[in-house]
Amino acid sequence: MRTMGRDQQRAxxxxxxxxxxxxTLLLMEQAATSVAxxxxQLVENTNVPIDIITGKGNNGGDGYALARLLRADGYEVRIFETCAPSDFPEVGDSAINRQAVxxxxxxxxxxxxxRAQPGLIVDCVYGTGFKCGRPLAPxxxxxxxEIEQAREKYQAKVVAxxxxSGVDGNTGLVAEGAIRATHTVTFIYPKPGLLSYPGRANAGHILIEDIGIPADFVDRVYRGLVDAGPKVIDQSDVRSWCPKRADEGHKGTFGHALLCAGSRGFAGAGILSCRSxxxxxxxxxxxxxxxxxxxxISTASPAALIRPRPVDTHDLILDFKEQCMIREAVLIGPGCGVNQETGLLLEQSLRHAQRVVVDADALTVLADSEDLQAELSARTVRKLEPAILTPHPGEFYRLYPEAKSFPEGRIKAARDLADRWHAVIVLKGAGTIVAIPECIQAERSTWINTTGNHGLARGGSGDVLAGLxxxxxxxxxxxxxxxCGAVYLHGLxxxxxxxxxxxxxxxxxxxxDYIGMAFRVNEW
Structure with a gap:
């Protein structure tokens, strides 16, 4: 599923x-009808007032149209304007609806x-017009x-x-004091900032409505855009990605994964990635x-081929290089330790593995080595697929220190690092971001995941994802x-x-043990 940021909505x-x-007046009317x-539904069988908070832009225009529709249905409606009357436009769609009120x-x-009181509160102040980087007016x-007090003290519902307001719809960044909605009604496609934290926490229950523009017309507009924005990894995508399995297939048919994981005190990381x-x-x-x-641990995973690595450095490099060249995919990092040996193995995997996932300790080693970073970009010259880096936020900031103060949020930060290093970036966390680099011209894209919960916020979760x-x-x-399939299924x-x-x-x-259940839900 697509998302719709400011540029896409304007187009x-x-x-x-x-x-x-x-x-555009008809589009505003349709938006108001959907919100109404x-x-x-939210005030059904109650007798509470509906308070609509309006700004001076088109989002406020939606609010004025909404007030008219709800008043026509017999509801008690009140409007609270955040601007002086002289600040409102005298012409345009918003002005027409305001005059009708x-x-x-x-x-x-x-x-x-x-003042805080029971009821339903509708936020029509900013909509997509707010850009983080400026504070909200006092x-x-x-x-x-006051609206937050109404929510907390009187259990008032707040519909954005x-x-x-106060959430950047493109980035998910949130201004101090922003509205915390119980429901957000958005149109055509969700805004990226509604799916990416911290904005996701302010959105509440997200409701997606159309505004009367046919889907095939919207598709044509998107096909003409230079930047169509991030996509959402959804169930329809994942179901369509199910790998085919031939009835006559054998163990050699379905691929051979090579894992370099675990060390003394961190064997569990290897066990989890191996099981997955x-x-x-x-x-x-x-x-x-x-x-x-x-x-x-020689019998920790009976179905796996568990082998000790050579002790001699020369033998280790030769053996691992050969393994990397003949296996379909390689994982390096979980529990390996931050040491010289991890660096040597990472170098070989970046140079020779057709597909490589770099996780955990290998990311820390990578962050400290410009030579290894250069190997990432060199993979395209060697006709190898981009490496896949799977950092959690702390690891990501070690890889890309500038991102700590990045004004455009984690989506853009992941996108930039992917293009800089010609690597796939899987920025883990609530609302994991997957950034596919521009060196894959046919596939350059950014994806947002919506599965998963805070129960995954514990040690070992990333090892399971890396193995899967x-x-x-x-x-x-x-x-x-x-x-993207692994990220979605891991969260599910x-x-x-x-x-x-x-x-x-x-x-x-x-x-x-639950990965198989996730497969079944998606008909894999």
């Missing part, structure tokens, strides 16, 4: 008016008189604080139209472990499908586990 609105002849439907004698008050912070690769559907999994670790991803890559799925496995035992009690050691 659709413009082309709908100029090419399809759909008046949800407002009616006064013509119908719907009560209109200055926003500063609003008067708005005070107003939004398009985007909660085994249940991914790949035919064979070889797990290379340090020689001193081998005796204790490597296993899918070994089965020769297209790179984007393997990476966490959701299924949360339903079974509760998010608080999730033991990541059992997470691989």
């Amino acid at each position: 659709v609105d413009r082309d709908a008016a100029e090419l399809a002849g759909i008046p 439907k949800h407002c009616r 006064f013509g119908l004698n719907i009560p209109v008050y200055p926003a500063e008189v609003y 008067a708005l912070v005070k107003l939004f604080s 139209v398009d985007v909660p 690769a085994l249940v991914s559907g790949c035919g064979l999994v070889t797990w290379l472990v340090p020689e001193d670790l081998y005796p204790g 991803m490597t296993g899918l890559l070994a089965q020769q799925l297209p790179l984007t499908e393997a990476v 496995a966490g959701d299924l586990m949360s339903e079974a035992v509760g998010a608080r009690a999730m033991d990541i050691a059992n997470l691989p």
